[in-house]
Amino acid sequence: MTVAPEAQSRPVPEGHVRLTIDGVEVDAPKGELLIRTAERMGIVIPRFCDHPLLDPAGACRQCLVEVEMNGRPMPKPQASCTMTVADGMVVRTQRTSAVADKAQQGVMELLLINHPLDCPICDKGGECPLQNQALKHGRAESRFHDVKRTFPKPIAISSQILLDRERCVLCQRCTRFSKQIAGDPFIELLERGAVQQVGIGEQQPFQSYFSGNTIQICPVGALTSAQYRFRSRPFDLVSTPGQCEHCASGCEIRNDWRRGKVMRRLAGDDPEVNEEWICDKGRFAFRYTTADDRFTRPQVREDGELRPASWTEALRVAAEGLAAARDAGGVGVLPGGRLTTEDAYAYAKFTRIALRSNDIDFRARAHSAEELRFLESAVVGSGPETGVVYRDFESAPAVLCVAFEPEEESPIVFLRLRKAARKHGTQIHHLGQWLSPGVEKTTTIMHDGGPVRTGSLVRCPPGGEAAALSTLPSEVDEALRRPGAILLVGERAAQIPGLYSEVLRTAARTGARVAWIPRRAGERGAVEAGALPTLLPGGRPVADPDARAELERVWGLGAGTLPATPGRDGTAILTAAAGGQLSGLLVGGVDPDDLPDPALAERALHRVDFVVSLEMRPSAVTRHADVVLPVAAAVEKSGSYLNWEGRTREFGTTIEGTGMLPDCRVLDTLAVEMDTDLFTQTPAAAGGELRRLGGHTGARPPGPDEPVEPPTAPGPGQALLATWRQLLDNGSMQVGEPNLAGTARDPVAVLSPRTAQRAGLVPGRRVEIRTARGAVTLDVRTAEMPDDVVWVPADSGASRVHRTLGAGHGALVDLAAVAPMTAAAGNGHAGGPTTTHQDGGRA
Incomplete structure (x- = not known):
């Protein structure tokens, strides 16, 4: 925008028009709404229906202004939120036009005819646009x-x-x-x-x-x-x-x-x-x-029960127990994926220095060695300057989502994909099993003229995503070859052998850029912080002696102090603990139900000699913990997250003086009790040190290059299991909010009509999904999807796939039709989901 007295003497910039608003000449982009041009000039026109991110509606008529075109006034005031600028247009707002001012007062009077004057009890009172504009632009008295x-x-x-x-x-x-x-x-x-x-x-x-x-x-x-x-x-x-x-x-x-x-x-x-x-x-x-059950004091186990203890006592007991476990067989560290970057860095440093180990893995979910190599080669060190960012969706000719359900796993990515499709014509394609609500809403956009197809679903059986990616339909493959195309890959890819490798091969073949989108807030930062068995902070490979030496100098350690052998991943840590090869576990906010084998986690927690849990509330981990150290929630501390773009998202403390400490402070004090210093007393200290370390400057290791494995073929009465988590599910961070829980999507089993028919699922019957571990019974919904496939939510209601079935995405399960429950059985309502464990009980 340009405002100047000599505007008439200058040419109008290309793509702009010149108009006058309240006596001031201004150049504005063609197609811009009058109300936006006025805003940029500092002229506030009252409005209710207008919103910069919504299409114009002209519904409230509060933004009326007086307009002249070619020297002739328009016959009545016009809505500035729907009229676009034009060359030579003369506009008078309520500031300079009695006509516009009277029109706005008339609209306000009309709105207040039936609007209640209940401002003192209205939730909007004190921040209400109607309240403010009635005082500024309305009449003093009502007729x-x-x-x-x-x-x-x-x-x-x-x-x-x-x-x-x-x-x-x-x-x-x-x-x-x-x-x-x-x-x-x-x-x-x-x-x-x-x-x-x-x-x-x-x-x-x-x-x-x-x-x-x-x-x-x-x-x-x-x-x-x-x-x-x-x-x-x-x-x-x-x-x-x-x-x-x-x-x-x-x-x-x-x-x-x-x-x-x-x-x-x-x-x-x-x-x-x-x-x-x-x-x-x-x-x-x-x-x-x-929550009422929030830990507010440290807990120490005595005679089989946790009891409150002082910080001094709890830290001493924890330090002695971890030191003994370290010296006996070693300690595995599972920080979880909810940490700030600063807390993840403290876990990584504590593991290497205080525990002298590389046995650390933040991935409290299904994971794989292939994923680890993918993170090392394609994710660590990338950021907004070099990687994919939100705005790139709008300029991309096509986006392909691989093993990724945007609406459930990253809702704002979902909204930005919809915006790219609706406003910029980006093709949104998905590689998956069925047309879920989120997939449907990004591949078909509703306009006033009806639905418009903006993408497609490439259907494949669960576990067959890598094979499907290598043989994409021609229209999708061609779209990915256009400059700017994007591959979005989710964490579910870790359960599909060869998929991360095929993602990189597809990117090399088509030229599409790759972005990894995990589900939890702290996962991207934990990669950079070195909370992985093969990566040190800053993406330095554990196996690189120069990288270890550099870190030893920065941390003030003696040469050769850092362990040189790559550590165990999360599953290997639990397997070793359950088998007696590890003597202790240090666990952050990890829910065993998120792990690929919760039963293995329970055995590991029971078997090891010593367990320390840094937690907020009771959990399956604290039931086994010898020491529980309460930690601060996000609003009780400062820090930062790295979002999936690699963009730093800093925040300060909201609620002061709660007595809760961030993980980095707890670990720093615990390390002092173990005769070492981390210098992570505060998030600022931990974050500052991580930034000073910088990223690894050496060559990146090659990415994974594993062969594509076809999915297992189901036998009679069997199906391949497709599963992922829904946004609103059994997660512990949704506790205490029944109104939110009421909007969660019902747990159902989705099958193709043919699969349902073969399983005897006539109307009124329910389906039992069974493995050797247990069974889940759900209502049935049919949809267009590959035959011999069943989709169920991973952790919604009684559908606890990992804990009950001991299975994951791509596993073989048995299907059987069962009669519907009566209202007196199960969870108390007819048709509700149930879970059967090996002992035959109900959960």
Whole structure:
């Protein structure tokens, strides 16, 4: 934009037009909305329906301005949120036009006819655009003296979202967000004229992972949260910027808190990452920090029971036990994937110095040696300057998602893929088993003219992804060969032999760029921090003597101090512990149900001589722990995450003075008790040292190059298991939020019609998925997918795949039809999922 008195004497820049707003000449890009041009000039035009990330609607008419074209005034005021700039246009806003000012006052008067004056009790009171604009642009007195319209309230759009209909001004922000951004058109404008209102269809509840955004963008407080409703006033809250701790998207958030307790979360504004959106998990799943069973003091086991202890005693007992276990057989370290980068660095340093070992692996999930080589060669050291970033989706001709379910595993990636497809024509392709809701919403975009196909699903059996990637359909392969194409690979690829190798071969063949998107917030940073058995901090290979020597100099260690032998991965650590080859375990926030074999983890925890757990709440690990050291939640400490782009996401402490310590401080003090220093007393100290170390400057090792293995062929009565986690599931960080849990997707088994028919799954029957370990019984849904395949969620409700079945993605399972449960059986409602273990009991 250019504003200058001599504008008439200069040529109009290419792609721009010249117009006048409130007597000031301005050059604006062609196609820009009038309201945006005015904003950039510092002129605020009141509005309700306008939002910069939504398509124009012109619904509220609050932004009316006076417009002249070719010296002739238009016959009536125009909505500046729908009119684009034009050469020679003259615009007068409410600042210089009595006509525009009167029109805006008239619209405001109309809106306030039925809008209740309940600002003191409204959740939006104090931060309400209607409240602010009524004072600034409305009349001082109302001419309306009749009875305002009322409705029964609130209406539950979902278990989380409540609607007060009399407050609604029909701006359509919520319905446009649902359709355009989230792709969940469950909320709609009903009726017409004076009786028009927002609602849902009786058979279509608002089941969306992004519903909380409608609350934040609602300009009048018509949509409220069951979690926050009437809990606090905006002017009672202190706002602190933060970063979401749930997934690798790296969302900017805002924590609003009072009296040492977070009351709500809002989406922050970061155009490079999450724009102005967050998922419902990031918005609502924060009550785990104030759970009643939260550890507030260290615990030491005595006579078989944990008892509270002082920090001095607990650290002494932990140090003596770990030192003894280290000297006896060694200690394995499982930090988990939820750590900040600084905490992961402290774990990596503690393992190498205090425990003299490389037996550390943050991957508290299914993993493989092939994945480890992929991380070493293609992930470590990459960042926004060199790798794929969110904005690249919009310029990419095509994106292929491999073993990756964006809506479930990285919701903001899902939203940005939808935006790329809807606004920029990017083809979004998926390699998987069935047209899940997330896949459907990125391959078919709803426009006003109807559905538009923007991508495809390349179907393959679970375990056959590598073979399918090597023989892609011609249209997908050709799309990947166009400059700028992207391959997004998820952590599920670790369960498919040869897939990471084939991803790299496909990238080399087509020229497509590769990005790795794990599910947890701390995984990308843990790679850089060296929380892996073959990598030291900064991506230095354990087996490289020069890299070890460099690290020894920085850490002030003697030459040859660091162990030279690569360590065991997570499964090997647990196998060694269960077999007596390791004497101790140091465990961060790891849920054994996330591991590929929870039973192995239980045996390992039971077998080893000594277990130390750094945790917030009781878990399967703390049941075996000899010492539990309570650690701080994300809002109780500072630090940073690396999101999947490799972009640093720093945050400060929100809630001070809780007495909870970050993992890096606990490990630093524990190391002192073991007669060594880590110098990670604070996240700032740990992060500063990691940055000073820098990245590995030597050659990267070659990537994995394993052969493609075909999937196992199912026999009679068998099927291949496809599974991944849903966004809202049994995760412990969603505890204490029943309203959020009410919006989770039901656990069902998905099969092809032919597979269901062969298994005898006639209407009214349910399916039992069985292995030698146990069985899960679920309701059936049929979909177009490969035959002899069954999909179930990995950890939703009673569908606990790893714990109950002892199986993972691509495993063989048995199928059998069973009669539906009665209301008196199982979990108390007809048709609910059940789990059967080897002992025949119910869980």
